[in-house]
Each structure stands twice: as C-alpha cells, then as structure tokens.
Amino acid sequence: xxxxxxxxxxxxxxxxxxxxxxxxxxxxxxxxxxxxxxxxxxxxxxxxxxxxxxxxxxxxxxxxxxxxxxxxxxxxxxxxxxxxxxxxxxxxxxxxxxxxxxxxxxxxxxxxxxxxxxxxxxxxxxxxxxxxxxxxxxxxxxxxxxxxxxxxxxxxxxxxxxxxxxxxxxxxxxxxxxxxxxxxxxxxxxxxx
Amino acid sequence: xxxxxxxxxxxxxxxxxxxxxxxxxxxxxxxxxxxxxxxxxxxxxxxxxxxxxxxxxxxxxxxxxxxxxxxxxxxxxxxxxxxxxxxxxxxxxxxxxxxxxxxxxxxxxxxxxxxxxxxxxxxxxxxxxxxxxxxxxxxxxxxxxxxxxxxxxxxxxxxxxxxxxxxxxxxxxxxxxxx
Numbered sequence: 001x002x003x004x005x006x007x008x009x010x011x012x013x014x015x016x017x018x019x020x021x022x023x024x025x026x027x028x029x030x031x032x033x034x035x036x037x038x039x040x041x042x043x044x045x046x047x048x049x050x051x052x053x054x055x056x057x058x059x060x061x062x063x064x065x066x067x068x069x070x071x072x073x074x075x076x077x078x079x080x081x082x083x084x085x086x087x088x089x090x091x092x093x094x095x096x097x098x099x100x101x102x103x104x105x106x107x108x109x110x111x112x113x114x115x116x117x118x119x120x121x122x123x124x125x126x127x128x129x130x131x132x133x134x135x136x137x138x139x140x141x142x143x144x145x146x147x148x149x150x151x152x153x154x155x156x157x158x159x160x161x162x163x164x165x166x167x168x169x170x171x172x173x174x175x176x177x178x179x180x181x182x183x184x185x186x187x188x189x190x191x192x193x
Numbered sequence: 194x195x196x197x198x199x200x201x202x203x204x205x206x207x208x209x210x211x212x213x214x215x216x217x218x219x220x221x222x223x224x225x226x227x228x229x230x231x232x233x234x235x236x237x238x239x240x241x242x243x244x245x246x247x248x249x250x251x252x253x254x255x256x257x258x259x260x261x262x263x264x265x266x267x268x269x270x271x272x273x274x275x276x277x278x279x280x281x282x283x284x285x286x287x288x289x290x291x292x293x294x295x296x297x298x299x300x301x302x303x304x305x306x307x308x309x310x311x312x313x314x315x316x317x318x319x320x321x322x323x324x325x326x327x328x329x330x331x332x333x334x335x336x337x338x339x340x341x342x343x344x345x346x347x348x349x350x351x352x353x354x355x356x357x358x359x360x361x362x363x364x365x366x367x368x369x370x371x372x
Contacts, residue, residue: 016195017367050202050365051227082323084331086266095266097329127229127299128363136229136299138319153266155321155331161295187227189365190199 004041004048006191014192018053019043023183029061029175035184037165046165047130049186054124054167056109057181062174064111066143066150069122070103072168073135073158077102080159087152103170104156107141111174115146119180129164195370200224202365208233208357212364213253213348219308221368226304226347228364229297230287233357237292239322239330240351242285242300246314248342255280261336268328280353282336286322287351290359297362298322307344314338 006013021044024033035054038044046052060067072081081101087094087108098105109120120143127136137156143149158164169182198221203212217224232240247253257278264273276283285300302318316336323329338344347366351358 014199017197017199084266084329086331093271095269095271097268133297134295138299138321153333157323188199189202
C-alpha cells in the first residue's frame with residue numbers, strides 16, 4: 001500500500017495542509033450526495049485529518065425559489081443536530097436557532113423557480129472530526145437569485161463523539177440539480193515538531 | 194511548494210491561561226487560525242476569546258490599541274456592536290464549563306497581509322458557541338490592531354485572562370502562500 005503524501009521515504013513531513021479528497025459533479029438530479037471515508041490510510045481516509053471542508057455549488061430541482069441544504073453524519077437520523085442561523089435577505093438581518101433536529105442546516109441555495117442557471121455557494125467547515133468532542137460546524141452560504149436571495153452564516157453541532165466517517169448532503173425538498181458540484185477537502189494539522 | 198502549510202498546532206493536554214504563537218515566520222502572504230476552544234468558567238453560556246498581537250520579536254501589545262466590530266445571531270436575536278481603545282480584540286467565543294462537557298467552540302480567524310510593515314493589521318473571524326437551550330451565539334467579527342509592525346506573535350486568552358482554556362482545546366496556525 002502506498003504511503004500518504006505527507007510520508008516521504010518513510011519520513012513524516014509537512015507538505016500541503018489542504019488535501020483534495022474527492023469531487024462530485026452531478027450528471028443527473030440526485031437526492032443525496034455522499035462522501036464516505038475509505039478507511040485505508042490513503043487520501044480518502046477521513047481518520048488522518050483534523051478538519052474537513054466541504055465546498056458546494058448547488059441548485060435544487062424542487063418547485064420553490066430557494067430552500068435549505070442539510071448534512072447528516074454517519075447515517076444518524078436521530079434528533080441530534082442543532083444550529084444557529086444568521087442571515088440577511090437584502091433588506092433585513094435576522095436569526096433563528098434549531099435544536100433537536102434530524103439533520104444539520106448548513107445553508108440556503110436556489111431552487112427550481114429561481115432565475116435559470118443560478119447556483120448557490122455553500123462552504124462548510126467541520127472541526128476536529130476525529131476527536132471525542134461533539135462535532136461542530138461553521139458554514140456560509142450565498143443564494144443570490146437575481147434581485148432577491150439570502151446570505152447566511154451558520155454554526156452547527158452534531159451531538160455525537162463518534163469520528164465522522166460519512167457525510168450525506170440533502171435538500172429540504174427534492175433533488176440536487178444536475179451540474180451541482182461538491183468537493184471535500186481534508187485539513188491536516190502540523191505534524192512535525 | 195505547498196500553498197497552505199500548517200505552521201504550528203497546539204493541543205492542550207492541561208488547562209492553560211493563554212495560548213501563544215511566537216516567532217511566526219514572515220514568509221507567507223496571509224495567516225489563518227483554526228481552533229476549537231472551551232472555557233473553564235463555571236457558568237453556562239460563553240466567554241469572550243481575545244486576541245493580542247506582537248511584532249519585532251517582543252511581547253504582544255497590551256496597550257489600548259485594538260478595535261473590533263462584532264455581529265451575531267443568538268436565538269432570534271440579531272445585533273451588532275463595536276469597541277475601540279481596547280487592550281485586545283474580543284472577536285471569538287468559547288463555551289463555558291457548565292455546558293455539555295464535549296462541546297468546544299469552533300472559530301476561524303484570518304490575518305491578512307500580516308507581514309506588511311506599512312499597513313495596520315486587521316483580522317476577521319467567525320465563531321460559534323453552542324449553548325444548551327436558548328441563546329447560542331454565532332458571531333462574525335472584524336478586528337484592528339492600530340500598529341503597522343509585521344505580526345510575529347499572536348496570543349489568545351479568555352475574557353482578558355480571567356479563565357483558562359480547558360484541556361482538549363486545540364489551535365492550529367496555517368500560512369497561505371500566493372506563489
């Protein structure tokens with residue numbers, strides 16, 4: 001088995017701290033996009049990273065102007081997610097909190113009735129994904145719908161001490177639209193003293 | 194050559210009053226801190242996580258040379274505040290000791306063009322303190338250090354050093370290169 005890139009000739013090194021794990025660009029509408037740890041000591045093995053970063057450029061197929069995008073971890077569908085949302089819609093700022101949710105709200109993206117070809121960006125930072133801490137998330141989203149829309153900053157918690165080994169990305173309703181893209185990065189700590 | 198390098202990681206094996214990064218090399222364009230922190234203060238809610246900066250190989254500046262703007266969502270409350278003439282930039286939060294023991298607050302703080310000795314230094318941060326029940330706090334902040342020295346030292350404390358960072362708090366400093 002080949003060594004990870006940060007081991008060179010058997011020696012631990014500090015190279016690129018952000019490692020591209022995988023990118024999915026949808027060829028057809030899909031209800032769920034999933035990233036799963038390969039658990040093999042290679043690039044796709046989540047266990048070697050401190051943080052994960054998810055970069056999404058998304059539109060959904062459901063008949064609405066916009067809607068919320070969610071994450072679930074390790075197939076946990078219990079009421080173990082909570083979030084604080086903080087957003088602006090062009091004329092006002094507002095906030096809301098969520099507790100006891102079955103999925104984690106990470107942002108808002110354009111849906112089917114928004115101006116054609118408008119996609120929304122969602123950036124999600126997942127912290128200490130292999131620690132015994134509850135897993136915490138910071139996210140930002142932008143759903144600009146050409147004269148309307150929202151921008152949002154969010155914090156979230158998955159109330160679990162388990163290491164994150166799977167991430168499911170879903171919409172509040174309907175599918176992710178074809179051409180939506182999702183990229184996952186692994187963030188390494190400093191490894192050499 | 195790596196574009197983003199991990200410069201230093203500090204993982205607290207024991208509670209500590211402060212976490213300090215010194216001798217930060219001037220060889221990057223920008224800095225980014227990624228951290229998860231928890232406060233020893235025996236209360237619910239969150240402590241302010243403060244930042245002080247230093248230059249020239251000396252100690253951090255403890256004078257009234259810092260400003261910040263902070264806006265937050267907390268439950269259904271959205272508001273904003275500002276401070277000037279402060280002895281630190283209180284731009285992040287850390288959950289207190291009476292919150293669930295496995296909760297740590299995540300934050301990201303960027304320091305742009307930190308090695309430029311002709312510009313005052315600014316920071317921007319995003320932070321999340323998950324308090325049980327009502328009034329968790331999601332914050333977005335800017336900060337200014339009214340000095341032009343190249344930043345080579347960064348110190349983190351909780352509420353002006355009143356509380357400790359709890360064991361398990363973790364800080365990593367990254368350097369971003371543009372070429």
